[in-house]
Amino acid sequence: MKLNIKHLAFFVLSGITLSSCSDDDNELVVEEAPVISNFEFGEGSSHGDEQVAYKGSDIHLEAEIVAEATVSSIALDIHAHDLEVGEGEEEWDFEQIWDDAEYQAINPTFHEHIDVPATAPAGEYHITLTVTDANGNSTEVEGHIHIEDPISISDISIDESVARGNDFHAEFMIEAIHGVHHVVVDIHAHGLTVGAGEVEWDFEQEFEEGLHGETSVEFHEHIDVPATAPVGEYHMLITIEDEEGNTQEIDTHIDVTA
Known part of the structure; x- marks a missing residue:
């Protein structure tokens, strides 16, 4: 009877040891990082x-x-x-x-x-x-x-002055990832004295031809200034709009001379 108890104790101890080793092995299994x-x-x-x-x-x-x-x-x-x-x-x-x-x-x-x-x-x-x-x-x-920016402008060349009765040129490159919708040029002055024979002048025009839908295109236009335009400084705002409604502006001035 004593021998059987000894054998039983040995098997129990062995089982506990094996189980402990098995648990240790499981704890050592660590998956690699993603x-x-x-x-x-x-x-x-x-x-x-x-x-x-x-x-x-x-x-x-x-x-x-x-x-x-x-x-x-x-x-x-x-x-x-x-x-x-x-x-x-x-x-x-x-x-x-x-x-x-x-x-x-x-x-x-x-x-x-x-x-x-x-x-x-x-x-x-x-x-x-x-x-x-x-x-x-x-x-x-x-x-x-x-x-x-969805619209970028480069190589800008716009005349800084023009004699009335003549035209001035505006030129630049447009890169528009969504395509150009149009270009609007707005020219106006504030507080200029209108002399004899002169007529107050402002200018606004939408340009689409040759531009609409283009993703890389040159804007090149000549704009006439009436001979009756008052002499002085004019504010010029050029707005480029793409097909998604994004806009980019060129904000500048031009002097009209006699």
């Missing part, structure tokens, strides 16, 4: 990956995630440093965490579109994507994206 690959981000409307987006549009983001443990959350951070905030603009950054069922899975694909306010300052922004699994392991990838 792996993020093929991280792309760019203009949303074309699912571009050129790492450029436009004010008033959206950013397309996509990444493949390989995770040994179930993904717990995906976090996105977009911010800029020391960008100049111009008139009509507001500092912009973006943070969001996705922890819904769509992404709480093994090996999900991240795909989102983030709106960029039309008032966001143009420039370079830093992007960080962080994936965390159910075990607390996390991985992040980083990149940079340029936020640009």
Whole structure:
């Protein structure tokens, strides 16, 4: 009877030892942190990956995630440093965490579109994507994206003065990602004395021909100034509008001489 008790005690002790070793083995099994690959981000409307987006549009983001443990959350951070905030603009950054069922899975694909306010300052922004699994392991990838104006103007050449009875020329290049809708030129003066034989003059005209729908086009026009226009300084506002309603302006002056 004593021998049987000894044998029984040995087997119980062995079982406890094996169980303890088994538990230790389980605790040592730690899944690898998630792996993020093929991280792309760019203009949303074309699912571009050129790492450029436009004010008033959206950013397309996509990444493949390989995770040994179930993904717990995906976090996105977009911010800029020391960008100049111009008139009509507001500092912009973006943070969001996705922890819904769509992404709480093994090996999900991240795909989102983030709106960029039309008032966001143009420039370079830093992007960080962080994936965390159910075990607390996390991985992040980083990149940079340029936020640009949907309309840009370059090579501006506008006469600074014109003798009345003649014309002046205005010329510049337009790049409009959504296509040009029209260009409006508005010229007017305030408080000029109208002399004998003179007639108060202002000018407003919409230009569409050869421009409408174009994404890269040259504006080149000659504008007549009546011989009866009062001499003095005139304010000129040129407004370029694209097919999405975005606008860009050239604000300048021209002197009308005798």
